[in-house]
Amino acid sequence: xxxxxxxxxxxxxxxxxxxxxxxxxxxxxxxxxxxxxxxxxxxxxxxxxxxxxxxxxxxxxxxxxxxxxxxxxxxxxxxxxxxxxxxxxxxxxxxxxxxxxxxxxxxxxxxxxxxxxxxxxxxxxxxxxxxxxxxxxxxxxxxxx
Numbered sequence: 001x002x003x004x005x006x007x008x009x010x011x012x013x014x015x016x017x018x019x020x021x022x023x024x025x026x027x028x029x030x031x032x033x034x035x036x037x038x039x040x041x042x043x044x045x046x047x048x049x050x051x052x053x054x055x056x057x058x059x060x061x062x063x064x065x066x067x068x069x070x071x072x073x074x075x076x077x078x079x080x081x082x083x084x085x086x087x088x089x090x091x092x093x094x095x096x097x098x099x100x101x102x103x104x105x106x107x108x109x110x111x112x113x114x115x116x117x118x119x120x121x122x123x124x125x126x127x128x129x130x131x132x133x134x135x136x137x138x139x140x141x142x143x144x145x
Contacts, residue, residue: 010131013124020117027110038099045092056081
């Protein structure tokens with residue numbers, strides 16, 4: 001293969017390696033954003049649960065005798081409390097599942113891009129070797145005439 005053809009192939013593969021590196025950096029930044037979003041959703045969920053706990057604890061403490069007469073030993077046994085916790089959990093569950101699916105997609109795309117990058121890098125090394133060999137052969141051919 002002519003040296004110029006090898007150089008062209010090498011440049012093409014180098015450009016593809018650069019594109020894949022950019023893609024992997026973009027995916028890493030997307031993953032960071034997704035992880036931040038997951039943490040944010042978890043924090044919001046815990047904040048709402050804490051607020052519900054505080055509300056029902058204060059309610060239980062202020063009406064202690066009433067709830068004890070109903071047979072509740074703690075505010076966590078109040079049906080409204082457990083219902084409220086279930087509502088809060090359901091509210092955030094869908095968003096958390098969406099973020100988990102997004103994470104899976106990003107990880108898959110990142111693995112694919114990384115595999116492509118490693119393959120392109122291997123091709124790049126083989127084309128460098130072929131180019132070096134052809135240049136040496138052309139140089140040696142010129143000396144032997």
